[in-house]
Amino acid sequence: GQKFATACWFLLLWRKFMASQWLKWKVDGKRLPFPHWGSKGMQLKKFACLLVVAFALLACVEQKSEEHPLLGQKMPYLKIQNMMGAVTRMQPHGFDKPALVNLWATWCKPCIKEMPALEELARQGDYRVIAISNDANKQVVSKFIADGDYQKIQFFYDAFGKQSRSGLNAQGLPMTFLVDRDATVRHVFVGEEDWLSDAEVVKILNKYKVKYDD
Secondary structure (H helix, E strand, O other): HHHHHHHHHHHHHHHHHHHHOOOOEEOOOOOOOOOOOOOHHEEEEEEEEHHHHHHHHHHHHHHHHHOOOOOOOEEEOOOEEEEEOEEEEEEOOOOOOEEEEEEOOOOOHHHHHHHHHHHHHHOOOOOOEEEEEEEOOHHHHHHHHHHHHHOOOOOEEOOHHHHHHHOOOHHHOOOEEOOOOOOOOEEEOOOOOOOOOHHHHHHHHHHHOOOOOO
């Protein structure tokens, strides 16, 4: 999950930092053996390292039983901009079809990686895809849209995610909300998804898409 991945990334950075510092710390002009926890400073660093490990384990446990508070609830109204700069107060959903409301940013590599698949989903027509950028600069977003030739995704802009991340209780990016035609949140996808090939994801999408009579 997103929390666990973040915790592991932070833990990896901390371990690299500790390894570099062990080579620098000295006692009486000599380098400490690796590892050595004799000094008070080293004891504090050991304690901090253990806290990081505890955080990683806790995040893993929480992710298994975590349910998003918006599941089964109506999609909140958000005050965001369209890509023309007009500010609108909207309840993101698909009206005549279900929607995938995707929170993303151009600096988020997993977000960028899954965007072509979301464009293909929008092109197929069963879902309306609404992508809300959390970038700091709208011009960067406009360039990304033009360079990628995205024509079917409906893009909106929310500077720094001030409205969308707090309003939708999003703790990381990307995060995608499956919203039915009545604006009810039916599923929350945390992190990058393989929208076209992952069997479990496809099963969920098929479950909520509109079934038309032949």
